[in-house]
Amino acid sequence: MQFKLTDDQQSIADGLKQILKGVVTDESLKALSKEGVWFHQRAWQALAEAEMLGLGLPEAHGGAGFGMLELCLLLEQVGRTVAPIPALETLVSAGLPIAQFGTDAQRARLLPGIATGEQILTAALVDAFTRDPRAPAATATRDGDGFLVSGTFTNVAYVEQAARVLLAAKTSAGVVVCLLDPKAAGVAVDTQRGTNTQPLSRLTLSNARVPASDVLGDEQSGASILDFTLQRTLVGMAALQYGVAREALIMTARYASERKQFGMPIGMFQAVKQRLGDAYIDVGCMEVTMLQAAFKLDAERDASADILTAKFWAAEGGQRVLFAAQHVHGGMGFDRDYPLFRYFLTGKHLEFTLGGANETIEHLGALLAAG
Numbered sequence: 195m196q197f198k199l200t201d202d203q204q205s206i207a208d209g210l211k212q213i214l215k216g217v218v219t220d221e222s223l224k225a226l227s228k229e230g231v232w233f234h235q236r237a238w239q240a241l242a243e244a245e246m247l248g249l250g251l252p253e254a255h256g257g258a259g260f261g262m263l264e265l266c267l268l269l270e271q272v273g274r275t276v277a278p279i280p281a282l283e284t285l286v287s288a289g290l291p292i293a294q295f296g297t298d299a300q301r302a303r304l305l306p307g308i309a310t311g312e313q314i315l316t317a318a319l320v321d322a323f324t325r326d327p328r329a330p331a332a333t334a335t336r337d338g339d340g341f342l343v344s345g346t347f348t349n350v351a352y353v354e355q356a357a358r359v360l361l362a363a364k365t366s367a368g369v370v371v372c373l374l375d376p377k378a379a380g381v382a383v384d385t386q387r388g389t390n391t392q393p394l395s396r397l398t399l400s401n402a403r404v405p406a407s408d409v410l411g412d413e414q415s416g417a418s419i420l421d422f423t424l425q426r427t428l429v430g431m432a433a434l435q436y437g438v439a440r441e442a443l444i445m446t447a448r449y450a451s452e453r454k455q456f457g458m459p460i461g462m463f464q465a466v467k468q469r470l471g472d473a474y475i476d477v478g479c480m481e482v483t484m485l486q487a488a489f490k491l492d493a494e495r496d497a498s499a500d501i502l503t504a505k506f507w508a509a510e511g512g513q514r515v516l517f518a519a520q521h522v523h524g525g526m527g528f529d530r531d532y533p534l535f536r537y538f539l540t541g542k543h544l545e546f547t548l549g550g551a552n553e554t555i556e557h558l559g560a561l562l563a564a565g
Contacts, residue, residue, distance in 0.1 A: 274440060
């Protein structure tokens with residue numbers, strides 16, 4: 195058995211690294227911050243021109259027909275550059291469910307634009323009134339061939355740029371997954387701010403109408419569509435966090451070899467070596483659990499426990515690595531002129547989104563206990 199990437203996958207990883215490292219620089223991120231802009235339009239367009247945005251989409255709709263593992267390679271590089279682009283939201287949380295469960299008309303309308311970078315989608319997976327994203331508190335009632343949806347969703351990214359927002363609501367017959375127009379009547383959008391300073395939105399829906407053309411599946415299949423979406427979103431988040439932690443560790447190892455104290459690099463001191471050694475092990479565990487979960491999803495095998503394991507390591511291992519990076523850097527780690535602060539804040543944001551380490555390990559324990 196080969197425990198390594200295929201030649202195609204390695205080529206994809208190398209290409210993504212070259213593209214994003216060349217475009218998403220410290221200088222470009224500082225410039226965006228100065229302008230008060232979050233979305234790195236140039237990076238998004240560069241990925242589109244390299245035909246990387248369609249990695250996980252069907253070939254019939256402008257994609258490359260690859261799977262979750264290849265998307266994780268993309269998300270890893272997004273994490274390594276902390277690129278402010280809607281890769282997780284558009285390509286995974288919204289794009290994959292549409293590709294899998296959408297009608298021919300929905301796929302033809304929404305997917306080609308994702309591949310070209312012209313169509314941005316997002317997902318509202320944090321229901322304000324439930325701790326379990328698989329049991330939505332938002333409600334939907336029949337209105338002709340569509341639904342009227344009411345509820346509140348928080349921490350929704352890229353609403354300003356998104357043409358549709360994927361969300362779920364409960365009905366009298368089950369769960370319905372909708373592709374909401376954020377500019378529709380009955381949708382109120384309030385500004386929020388993420389731990390990483392990212393602009394987010396709270397959506398308050400009051401009988402917002404979703405036509406049948408913007409409903410994925412039906413009320414009977416909605417729960418499985420939502421589960422499909424959440425599983426892939428969690429693995430995608432683990433890939434992002436792995437990229438963030440890996441780059442922070444590389445940055446810290448470089449700093450420890452250059453920063454001198456008592457006439458020698460601080461990396462020569464035993465305490466620093468041990469700290470970075472532990473961080474290296476954490477990063478390795480984050481990588482292998484994330485890749486295993488992605489592999490099982492692509493192989494259509496039960497990956498429930500693997501996904502929770504990957505999310506746990508992303509949260510627990512990620513926070514340990516990033517805290518160690520800050521500790522070793524000392525005051526430099528908090529200097530806004532030095533790039534490490536972006537990694538720490540992004541990692542903290544990812545750590546708690548859709549459940550932190552304690553909540554995740556509780557779910558994993560319950561799953562294992564249930565056999």
